[in-house]
Amino acid sequence: MSSSRAELRTLTRQRRRALSAAEQLQAASALAAQLLSWPQLAQCQQIALYLTNDGEISTQPLLHALWAAGKTLHLPVLHPVVPGYLLFQQFSADTPLRLNKFAIGEPQLNCSQLTPVQQLDLILTPLVAFDALGNRLGMGGGFYDRTLSQLKPDASRPLLMGLAHQCQQVPQVPVEAWDQPLSYIATPEKIWQFSQ
Ligand SMILES: Nc1nc2c(c(=O)[nH]1)N(C=O)[C@@H](CNc1ccc(C(=O)N[C@@H](CCC(=O)O)C(=O)O)cc1)CN2
């Protein structure tokens, strides 16, 4: 099972890296438009997203559109003490950023700006591959799975939405017991909703 997860990662990472700069730009603005016309966005004020890496669909147009819509944004920070976990830190245009050990931009840690994960309304997650059931395959660090496993299974959970290029869809993601299923996946073409 783990080799096929590894194969799917290699394949879909290659596919998204093969998109041209023009295709990437077009996809990123179409993704922002999908989110802005999503009815449930009105109920989401505290929103986590991420800064783009490795062919991922760019979150830049979305990020600016969400700020313009008055949303409060948060970014993941690799936990400095507990390996494998993410913290979420509020950020605005003047928040100092640094590169983490994966060369992904993240806010310089400022404990007064951290937000407990259960206080977020919507978490937009990166992903490497997804399937039509909402299963998510990530980069393989287990960061989102570990961090989201801290949420209690009650009504106040943040909505979980993966962001992806259409070329990241695969017939079936092999599911592991720890995988956190997504309620939504947004691509430039549409927003999929899964019943969980
Ligand atoms: N944009 C973005 N931010 C994110 C994630 C993500 O998938 N995308 N993560 C989602 O969990 C976490 C970071 N997880 C990551 C896990 C592995 C690699 C990675 O590039 N691994 C390299 C080799 C490792 C290295 O350079 O040391 C590789 O596999 O090629 C990157 C991020 C938190 N932030």
Ligand SMILES: Nc1ncnc2c1ncn2[C@@H]1O[C@H](COP(=O)(O)OP(=O)(O)OP(=O)(O)O)[C@@H](O)[C@H]1O
């Ligand atoms: N809740 C958890 N507690 C402890 N370990 C976990 C948990 N969730 C995942 N892991 C571990 O993390 C490792 C990587 O998991 P997986 O391959 O599913 O990551 P991923 O979803 O691809 O990555 P990411 O979530 O960082 O994008 C696995 O070895 C798994 O055992």
